[in-house]
Amino acid sequence: MDLDRLKALITFAELRTVAATAGALQRSTTTVRRRIAELEAEVGGPLTVPCGRTLALTPAGELLVSEGRSLLAAHRTCLDRVRTNSTGVTGEFRLATQLGIPPDLAAGAIANHFRAFPGLRLKVFPVASPLEMLPDQADIAITMGPRPRSGQWLSAVLKRGPERVVASQGYLDRHGTPQDVEQLEEHLLMSWVPPGESPDLWPLRSGGTMEVRTSLASPDIVLVRRCMLMGMGLARVPDGLTISGIATGHVVPVLPDVIGRDVVVRVVVPDTDKMRGPFLRFVKSIRATAEEIDVA
Amino acid sequence: MSRDLDEMRAFLCVVTEGSVKTAAHTLGIPRSTLRRRLDSLEQRLGLPLLWADATGAHPTPAGRELSEHGKKLVAAYGVLIERARRVASDNR
Numbered sequence: 568m569d570l571d572r573l574k575a576l577i578t579f580a581e582l583r584t585v586a587a588t589a590g591a592l593q594r595s596t597t598t599v600r601r602r603i604a605e606l607e608a609e610v611g612g613p614l615t616v617p618c619g620r621t622l623a624l625t626p627a628g629e630l631l632v633s634e635g636r637s638l639l640a641a642h643r644t645c646l647d648r649v650r651t652n653s654t655g656v657t658g659e660f661r662l663a664t665q666l667g668i669p670p671d672l673a674a675g676a677i678a679n680h681f682r683a684f685p686g687l688r689l690k691v692f693p694v695a696s697p698l699e700m701l702p703d704q705a706d707i708a709i710t711m712g713p714r715p716r717s718g719q720w721l722s723a724v725l726k727r728g729p730e731r732v733v734a735s736q737g738y739l740d741r742h743g744t745p746q747d748v749e750q751l752e753e754h755l756l757m758s759w760v761p762p763g764e765s766p767d768l769w770p771l772r773s774g775g776t777m778e779v780r781t782s783l784a785s786p787d788i789v790l791v792r793r794c795m796l797m798g799m800g801l802a803r804v805p806d807g808l809t810i811s812g813i814a815t816g817h818v819v820p821v822l823p824d825v826i827g828r829d830v831v832v833r834v835v836v837p838d839t840d841k842m843r844g845p846f847l848r849f850v851k852s853i854r855a856t857a858e859e860i861d862v863a
Numbered sequence: 864m865s866r867d868l869d870e871m872r873a874f875l876c877v878v879t880e881g882s883v884k885t886a887a888h889t890l891g892i893p894r895s896t897l898r899r900r901l902d903s904l905e906q907r908l909g910l911p912l913l914w915a916d917a918t919g920a921h922p923t924p925a926g927r928e929l930s931e932h933g934k935k936l937v938a939a940y941g942v943l944i945e946r947a948r949r950v951a952s953d954n955r
Binding site: 571609612614626630635638642648649650 | 935936939944946947948
């Protein structure tokens with residue numbers, strides 16, 4: 568079934584010749600005749616009859632023309648209305664992301680967002696403490712760390728990955744690989760700054776922390792990793808969230824059974840009536856990449 | 864050549880079935896044909912109408928609106944053709 572067949576018949580009824588109809592529709596006369604013939608086959612009877620040197624409409628043809636006009640108009644209105652009202656959720660979302668979150672992870676989280684909310688503009692800005700931006704300066708945050716207090720926030724886990732101490736193979740060849748935590752003092756230490764935590768307190772796998780003296784501390788994980796890759800020293804970073812280079816041997820974990828923990832990347836919004844609906848739709852849109860949803 | 868109602872019917876079937884694969888089976892057409900019809904409709908509107916995740920295909924806000932109007936349109940076309948068939952049959 569094809570509205571173009573109706574269009575052909577209606578245009579013919581208005582212009583009275585196949586040639587004029589073809590010109591108006593910018594189609595060949597063969598195409599116009601074929602479309603009318605297909606419509607006749609669909610109806611099971613003729614829609615035009617010879618009338619002198621022209622063609623006239625049969626009663627079935629007249630019915631299709633008179634009511635078909637309304638149908639085509641309704642179709643056009645339907646498409647126009649959809650285009651006009653296309654946004655559904657409108658306006659702008661302000662997304663604060665943790666400084667240093669790998670771009671492909673953040674992009675993966677919002678990849679389906681634009682398909683779910685095509686009219687919604689997204690402003691993204693990296694900051695050291697995304698949660699502090701909510702709700703006045705941001706609507707939604709992607710952050711790393713423990714689950715925010717329930718009752719105040721809605722959150723969904725995007726990804727989990729190990730935080731560990733790593734070094735380039737070249738650095739270890741020159742300076743040796745520490746065999747225990749005491750030997751860390753002999754090396755230049757660098758660390759990302761987890762939100763709300765000290766870069767000089769490194770987590771232990773057995774629980775608790777150990778105190779170190781870092782020579783470089785930054786919330787920018789990419790910067791800290793780059794310095795490590797350049798062979799400056801040992802770096803504590805959430806390395807498991809990125810393609811770390813461990814598989815290729817360029818990057819080597821240091822004391823992986825002693826130092827480290829799992830880091831969680833979350834999407835977080837304030838738990839308000841205004842945000843709950845859009846957040847749940849947003850979470851649904853990222854469900855393919857989200858590892859777990861912990862919405863209360 | 865535009866096949867408006869074929870495209871609309873394809874889209875409505877995906878919305879109903881929640882899956883391109885199932886909709887193609889229901890309509891008795893290859894998935895590639897169904898995909899082409901959906902792409903054509905989205906291109907004509909300039910809007911995404913469906914998005915997909917691990918649980919299946921879902922309408923966007925524009926898709927939901929189109930689905931609501933589209934069902935009425937397809938039904939109205941069917942009624943009109945049926946009336947025309949009766950008139951054609953009565954006048955044989």
